[in-house]
Amino acid sequence: MQVISQVLIALVALEHLYILWLEMFAWETRGKKVFRGALRDELFAPTKVLAANQGLYNGFLAAGLIWSLLIADPVWSRNVAVFFLGCVAVAGMYGALTASRKIFFVQALPALLALAVLFLAH
Numbered sequence: 001m002q003v004i005s006q007v008l009i010a011l012v013a014l015e016h017l018y019i020l021w022l023e024m025f026a027w028e029t030r031g032k033k034v035f036r037g038a039l040r041d042e043l044f045a046p047t048k049v050l051a052a053n054q055g056l057y058n059g060f061l062a063a064g065l066i067w068s069l070l071i072a073d074p075v076w077s078r079n080v081a082v083f084f085l086g087c088v089a090v091a092g093m094y095g096a097l098t099a100s101r102k103i104f105f106v107q108a109l110p111a112l113l114a115l116a117v118l119f120l121a122h
Contacts, residue, residue: 001121006069008114009081012088013065015110016058023055038100061088078122085111085118 022031028044031051039047064084071077092108 001117005081005114005117005121008110008117009065009069009085012085012110012114013062013069015107016062016065016088020055020059020062023051023058025055027051027055061091074122078118081118082115085115089115 022034027048032041032044044051061084064080064087068077068081068084071080088111089108092103092106092111096102096104096108
């Protein structure tokens with residue numbers, strides 16, 4: 001169960017590294033495809049800096065999750081993982097309520113599943 005927990009945490013971290021890349025470096029290219037329907041094409045250029053800021057925050061979430069996997073002390077590792085997974089889950093639920101329900105399934109649900117397995121593993 002411990003290994004499954006670590007794999008799920010790593011997957012959530014990878015997802016947020018992808019979001020970092022998408023929002024910071026590919027906002028006007030791949031971002032248009034991923035977020036089609038959410039923004040009109042002409043809004044991508046003027047929102048590039050805002051998206052990059054969001055991407056940076058996603059990078060911090062990924063960094064915290066990766067950090068949790070590198071901590072040798074199991075109690076500290078778990079606590080750090082719980083904190084960052086909780087942040088991801090809250091952000092995903094907020095996004096689902098304010099922007100698109102899809103965000104719950106893409107962002108919050110994987111974090112909640114990782115949290116559940118983390119609690120079952122300990």
